[in-house]
Amino acid sequence: MTIKRNLVTFAAASALGLAGAALTQSNSAQHVHAATNSVKITNAAGANLLDGNGNVIRHLAAGSEWLSYQTKTGSNGDTWINLGADQWVDSVNTSDNSSSTSSASSSSSIFTATKAVSLVDVSNNYLRTLPAGSKWKTYGTMTGWNGDTYVNLGGNQWVDETAANAASTAVEGATTTATSRDTQVQEVIALAKAQIGKPYVWGAKGPNSFDCSGLTQYVFQNAVGKSIGGYTVAQESAGTIVSISNLQAGDLVFWGSRGATYHVGIYIGNNQYIAAPQPGENVKISSISAYFYPSFGVRVL
Missing domain, CATH: 3.90.1720.10 (endopeptidase domain like (from Nostoc punctiforme))
Structure with missing residues (x-):
């Protein structure tokens, strides 16, 4: 599907991302990926995760896999991939890993909430609380932008398994x-x-x-x-x-x-x-x- 978006314009680029580049805005359209899309960091040196002002948030290790939500084209022609909230990585450092990620199947497993845990959408917006002891069918797992493993409970519904299993x-x-x-x-x-x-x-x-x-x-x-x-x-x-x-x-x-x-x-x-x-x-x-x-x-x- 398509929604209105803001075109991302960057001042400079590097193999690891843009340090200090700012975002300017103009009307255009963006493609929002389904929740089952993910990318893998293929640059041997890893890649920098940036915010919308071009500030480095942290470094993503080579080989790590991340949920991706949408893409924007920068003025340098590169495609920038959103990893949740205001967090971006240059696609030159990644490969599409969607085909190798878990997805819905007839052999879906069961997630048991060992304690009360929040159910969220792909943007990490709170949906509701799952009560302790409740059991739910699962339809795949992904690594979220915070590094935690998220379990899909059907449609645009996710639970942070890492946080849920901390106990x-x-x-x-x-x-x-x-x-x-x-x-x-x-x-x-x-x-x-x-x-x-x-x-x-x-x-x-x-x-x-x-x-x-x-x-x-x-x-x-x-x-x-x-x-x-x-x-x-x-x-x-x-x-x-x-x-x-x-x-x-x-x-x-x-x-x-x-x-x-x-x-x-x-x-x-x-x-x-x-x-x-x-x-x-x-x-x-x-x-x-x-x-x-x-x-x-x-x-x-």
Whole structure:
């Protein structure tokens, strides 16, 4: 099918993508792929995943496979492939992998929701919640733009299997307390990663857009059922205060003095956090840096 689109115009190109190129707009038409299309990164050096302003989001490894949703032609003549939300890769670095991906078949398997899990469309828009213990026929799997495995439950309906199965990764024999916390941390991080690429909107609480505290509230409420409050100052009291040097994965990380914080994210380990940054940007993973150094953390779990 065709829908109205904006023509993508880039300033410069390279084998790994466009760094610093901006998008300009003009009316045209675009082709939107079916949800079962995917691409494989064939460039031996991998490829850069870019946003609409030509900023590098992250690097895609050679040989990795990704769901693709639509294509746009750049001014350099290259075709740019959308991998979900505002994320693009130059087709010169890819090959069409649709024929080798899983699709509907008479031998469809069963997906069991080990916990309540969100059902989404191909743009990661929330459709409804599948109750824990429910069973569903599946019609193929794909690697989504966030790196997780998505299971198709028929038509334009997908579930993030990686996030849904996070609870099953706890090591058998660990103590109940340790297993419970580890599982909850994994669920929080998995759900936070599933929001990557969604736009920042001031005051938004999800599921299609967020501000910083709206993202953290949504993730903790829907991943582990914890109510942490709807704005940064309230969330300061959601757990135990910890120093930045003692952060652990799953902790909230704050900017600003206590009682007057102005930004919050979710620490995921390795000096990185997920947050909804500011107007004009999308939910993304960032690294803690001296330029924008956080003030303290809160251990919720």
